[in-house]
Amino acid sequence: MRRVAIVVMAAVLLVAALALARLAVRDRPALEYVATPPPIAEATPIELGRDEAACQRDVVLTPRSQVIRVWSGSPTPDVPRLRVTAEARGWSTTALSPEHTDRPGGGGDGIYDTRIEPPPREVLATVCVASADPDRAAILAGSEEPRVKSRSATRVDGREIDARMGLAVLTGGPQAPLAHAREVLERTAAFAPAPVGWLSLGLLLVVVVIAVPAAAVYAVLRALREETGT
């Protein structure tokens, strides 16, 4: 009986370990900050005509910030390029979205990924997005859904609008959680009270992964021993 129990538990836990490993090494978007998530169920187009810009305040940018992502609300893949401006005290940068709009992240696929020059220090910036083509309006994906509303309202030419423009900051291409494990734990600890830090959280995670299955195995084997005396 003991052997059967050990074999079954080993098989189940092995499969689980493989699934966990896959989760740890599978790439995810390298999101550094999400000012406003993209629409969930219902998009509201935000049309930006000549000289109009949609802005959000208090957007976190760090020296690792590489890309500002907004979502296109255009019904067709033929979209204009965007001009993205970020400003904070004593610092500003301007960048254009990719030249080839038909490539991934160029807007034609629904996502504008604009590479920016990162700030030298962490800042709360105001990020503005406008059409870079004076003859064509840009249509961005916004949403009036209450669930996407964050601290950053969207303003067009200084006026707050009902829809929120989806806006995120990335540190680059996709990366696996394991590749930046310490950073993942530091993020977890960001608003946690002392003495919770990345190290203690890392230790806790190790304890969870090892001790919980170990406790289950121990409980089963001990119960078998107590019952059968084997």
Next chain:
Amino acid sequence: MSLEHVTAAEAPAGSAPRASVRAAVRAVPRPLAALLAAATVLSIAWALFTPALQGSDEVGHAAYVQHLAETGDGPSVGLTAGGTQSQELESLIRWHNLTPLAGVDTARPGWSDAERAAWDRIEGDLRRDDGAGPNPVGQNPPLYYAYEAVAYQVTSGFSLPTRLLAMRLANLPLLWITIVAAWLAIGELFRRRPAPRFAQTIGTGAVALLPMVTFMSGVINPDTMLAAWSTAALALALAGLRLGPRPAVLAGLGALAGLSVLTHGRGLALVPAVVAVGALVLWRGRGGPVPARARALGAAGGLALIAIGLLAATAYSNAHAGDTSFTGELTGSSESGLNDLGGFLEYVWQFYFSPMTNMTPAPGEGLFGYRQLYVEQFLAGAFASLEVRFPDAVYRLVQVLQGLGLVLLIGAVARYWEVVRRHLAQVFVLAVFLVSLLALLHLAAWQDLNGPEAASLLAGRYLLPVVGVLGATVAFLVQVLPPRVRAGLGAGILALAAALSVGGVALTVVRFHA
């Protein structure tokens, strides 16, 4: 000199209590101790890895605790001069970027130094006592919130994130009550003393390592307290069948039902269950060794405690929710679901099975049924605000396994009908706890479906009060199987539960922080 040579006379002062504590700890069966330790680690992990306020409806529950702790009175459902949350809670939500986080898996919490610094700069100047409402859970009875307010007060000199964490960790004793009560309840199922250790361990493990049990104990939510009272009542009810209608049993059952009602509207489900069990215990114990006067005293005491709980809860809820009253969070609608009994029965049928010819489709989108409630949100689990989910293949696997389990259970009942028949009273207790809760949940959901929004308020965590019934069923199944099958099945159940629990924590870390 070894410790064994220290006599009582030579022992230093204070060693006697220490020795008794050691003896008490040693008396805890090892398998139970291992399960308690694993559940404790998981609960702490959920509390730390789930961002603040990201449990189910956790903002409302935390705001309730804070207002109660700061002012001595709970928030109201309706408009007040205050806000939904206090200024302090509102600012944490703003700078931790928590508003768009709930249920939206493309959002991330704020984790930058700039946001933390912005919060640190203002936190000392913010009001804590202005969250008078409207709070959507303001109509809930106050017991759980008063309990949590103790943790809040103990840490009131610390920052809000510390207080929120303390409130989450304060659920640990409730988790321990649930697990120990499940162990005792399962022990009562067996006439053998001591109870068969393997079946008892597997049944209790199915409770302690069920991912939703530890997840819910890691967030601020009264469902954890409801599970504790209900599982304790189940253990006492099963013990009552053995002990007879002693006053302590009957009054204890009444007290637990009263506490349950004072915890949440869904605690009402325990009232008919406890009354039915009390009646059964009294009937079985008629002419027994417990004197009639003691029986009457116990029954009257139990009923009085239920009545006190009901009256207090109703009075509190009416005072804080106006005419939406006590059942407010139980159902979001004031429509009566009982006006159309035929429709209700058709809805329940379609919840579990495919519709039969001529059945009217239930109102709403019809996407929520047996699989979503039992498999996804209860047995396997869906975490945070339900958006942290396992891959669909995991839910399919759990669905197949629970289906096989049900077939096995039916077969085992048929094969061992004589054994079941000898334990009909125990079966009745388990069934009455289960049916009472399911009837209440389905009635409430039907009421909501007939409301203006045709939305069903049902979630897997609502089943936590019957987690002890799940454990008992698993224990029975494991016990009646042949030894080799029993060992394999039991070990598989606990390994799967542990794997799902660890997986749930890992998915949560990745969803929010990677």
